[in-house]
Amino acid sequence: KAGVTQTPRYLIKTRGQQVTLSCSPISGHRSVSWYQQTPGQGLQFLFEYFSETQRNKGNFPGRFSGRQFSNSRSEMNVSTLELGDSALYLCASSGGTTDTQYFGPGTRLTVL
Amino acid sequence: AQSVTQLDSHVSVSEGTPVLLRCNYSSSYSPSLFWYVQHPNKGLQLLLKYTSAATLVKGINGFEAEFKKSETSFHLTKPSAHMSDAAEYFCVVSETSGTYKYIFGTGTRLKVLA
Numbered sequence: 001k002a003g004v005t006q007t008p009r010y011l012i013k014t015r016g017q018q019v020t021l022s023c024s025p026i027s028g029h030r031s032v033s034w035y036q037q038t039p040g041q042g043l044q045f046l047f048e049y050f051s052e053t054q055r056n057k058g059n060f061p062g063r064f065s066g067r068q069f070s071n072s073r074s075e076m077n078v079s080t081l082e083l084g085d086s087a088l089y090l091c092a093s094s095g096g097t098t099d100t101q102y103f104g105p106g107t108r109l110t111v112l
Numbered sequence: 113a114q115s116v117t118q119l120d121s122h123v124s125v126s127e128g129t130p131v132l133l134r135c136n137y138s139s140s141y142s143p144s145l146f147w148y149v150q151h152p153n154k155g156l157q158l159l160l161k162y163t164s165a166a167t168l169v170k171g172i173n174g175f176e177a178e179f180k181k182s183e184t185s186f187h188l189t190k191p192s193a194h195m196s197d198a199a200e201y202f203c204v205v206s207e208t209s210g211t212y213k214y215i216f217g218t219g220t221r222l223k224v225l226a
Binding site: 004033035042043044045048056090092099100101102103104105106108 | 144146148153154155156157158161202206213214215216218219
């Protein structure tokens with residue numbers, strides 16, 4: 001099976017702009033989770049989607065949002081970008097009967 | 113609330129010597145515990161998972177971990193380090209109270225000396 005894919009792999013944006021990141025889960029997986037990784041804060045959970053519904057949410061401001069489509073692909077959107085949003089954004093998918101998450105390679109976002 | 117503590121932020125070993133990366137957890141439920149590895153500029157790769165079937169869990173690349181409930185520990189070991197093991201390692205506990213939410217440790221950076 002193909003693994004989790006994320007696009008784009010690298011992004012450079014300026015403050016105030018918005019950005020959309022995409023994640024395609026492993027075929028058959030219905031849960032997609034998003035994480036932010038920074039040197040200072042480590043890995044932090046953003047949110048999880050399951051069957052197009054947000055099932056869990058971390059402690060991030062409303063500028064961070066997501067959605068999931070009927071084919072389980074997920075997008076994450078960050079509006080009004082700030083310098084502190086520069087990070088590696090990781091997506092992970094899991095099947096419905098297991099909590100094991102499989103991670104994609106990440107999207108490296110740089111905000112200038 | 114569940115939490116994970118990785119006791120060492122950096123570990124250095126010589127190639128061919130044993131590796132020990134320490135992890136303690138706190139959980140109100142019967143936890144699922146994981147170890148992941150992250151090589152530079154890459155995503156996280158699953159090394160192994162504990163789910164209660166066996167306390168000694170074998171993973172990929174010669175790694176294994178032992179679940180010790182009395183010590184609330186889940187340390188990762190490998191008998192002989194290889195240069196390719198140099199990476200960052202994350203211990204993770206999964207909340208299984210209805211939804212699967214990962215709680216990550218702060219990571220241990222493993223350096224392997226030639």
